[in-house]
Amino acid sequence: MPRAAELTDAQWDRIRPLLPSPIGKRGRPFRQDRRVIEAIIWRYRVGSPWRDVPESFGPWQTLWKRHRRYSGDGTWDHILAELLADADAAGEINWAVSVDSTINRAHQHATTLPRVTGGLSNYKKLLPEPADHGIGRSRGGLSTKIHQLVDGHGLPLVVLVGPGQAGDAPMFPILMGHLGVARSGPGRPRSKPDRVRGDKAYSSRAIRAHLRQRGIVAVIPEPSDQAGHQKRRGSSGGRPxxxxxxxxxxRNVIERGFNDTKQWRGLASRYDKLALTSRVGAVLRAVTLWASRMSETR
Known part of the structure; x- marks a missing residue:
């Protein structure tokens, strides 16, 4: 694949049929879909301002409007869902799921909108823009987090963003609530993994109870302070x-998966003002990863 191309022909063949009907608001057909999609990918891979995208891709206003439109109407989420359904039907999803987050410094150009600090209720739905735009002040300054559930190969199943100072454990039930892979035949989407691997940040009674009630194996170590508190309580502390x-x-597959995600410089640092478009940049990366894997299995 030449350096100027952002998608292989095999990847494009997987994505193209899933794009929405090429009719604009005024009845004009979208032109050169591949060039526009590759321009959006180029922008996130390089971390460039929209105005600095090469003219060979077309007017930057067109690229931004298409990205904003596809972010708001759920196009990329729909495409990822379709790819996941195809992958599950082909037996390509490993349901030993891992969960974690990675923190990203927010560039000053991403922090110019007014922010109202909100609770996790802002992140229970995918499309509405949270009041704080998914940016918070942590020890390193203004930052955001990308939260993911990945399969046993490290490929994303669920992608959400949240403020950098927020804990990982409160986001876990929200991530699990968004896990649902459609089946090729009749039946509800699959939302129950075989096991969940998480680090000590996810060690809590609530998370373990949630997994136990659903019959999901918890592969989560316990921090030493929690083990000490439990031991001091004796029999009332419960089983070790x-x-x-x-x-x-x-579980290291999710760490390696974040390395793949952050190969796109526009995802290693946050340049988007809106959490909506920032999250969809990570979803687009997931789309390219799954399209690449599925094109290899054809």
């Missing part, structure tokens, strides 16, 4: 936490 330490080694 046990997990498969050998299986836990498989």
């Amino acid at each position: 936490v046990r997990y498969d330490a050998e299986d836990y080694r498989g």
Whole structure:
């Protein structure tokens, strides 16, 4: 694939049929879909301002408007959902799921909108823009987090963003609530993984109870302070936490997956003002990763 191209022909063949009907608001057909999509990918891969996207891709206003439109109407989420359904039907999804987040510094150009600090209710739905735009002040300054559930190969199943200072554990039930892979035949979407691997940040009674009630194996180690508190309480502290330490080694797939995501410089740092478009940049990266994997299996 030449350096000027952002998608292989095989990747484009997977994505093209899933794009919306090429009719604009005034009945004009969208032109050169591939060039526009590749321009959006180029912008996130390079981390460039929209105005500095090469003229060979077309007017930057067209690129931004298409990205904003596809972000708001759920196009990229729909495409990812379709790719996941195809992957599950082909047996390509490993349902040993891992959960984690990665923090991103927010560039000063991303922090010019007024922000109202809100609770996690802002992130229970995918499309509405949260009042704080998914940006918070952590020890390193203004930052945001990308939260993901990935399959056993490290490919994203769910992508959300939140403020950088927010904890990981409160986001876990929200991530699980958005997990749902449609089946090729009749039946509800699959929302129950075989197991969930998480680091000590996800060690809480609420999370363990949630997984236990759903019959999902929890592969989550316990922090030493929690183990100490439990031991001091004696029999009232409950049973000691046990997990498969050998299986836990498989959690590194999400760390390697974040490395793949952050190969796009526009995702390693946050340049988007809106959480809506920032999250969809990460969703678009997930689309390219799944399209690449599925094109290899054809």
